[in-house]
Amino acid sequence: MAAPSEFLPGSPLGNLDDMREGTLYHQLTSSGVAITVQREGSLFKWRTLRYADEDGYGEGSREQFKAWLRKR
DSSP states (O other): OOTOOOOOOOOOOGGGGOOOOOOOEEEEOOSSHHHHHEEEEEEEEEESSOOOOTTTTTEEEEHHHHHHTTOO
């Protein structure tokens, strides 16, 4: 879990159905990696924070985002 002093941009990510278009959201994954996601229409854009890896960001459908998130 993030330390109280750690900055996490955007609002906490809740239910994907409740995401507002253009709003930035964050979430800590079960492995403790902070991620952000934003929705533009049916396109989701995501990235990890503080960790660089070849699969640390991307964009695609809701199902692609969910699959990427499961790997975190």
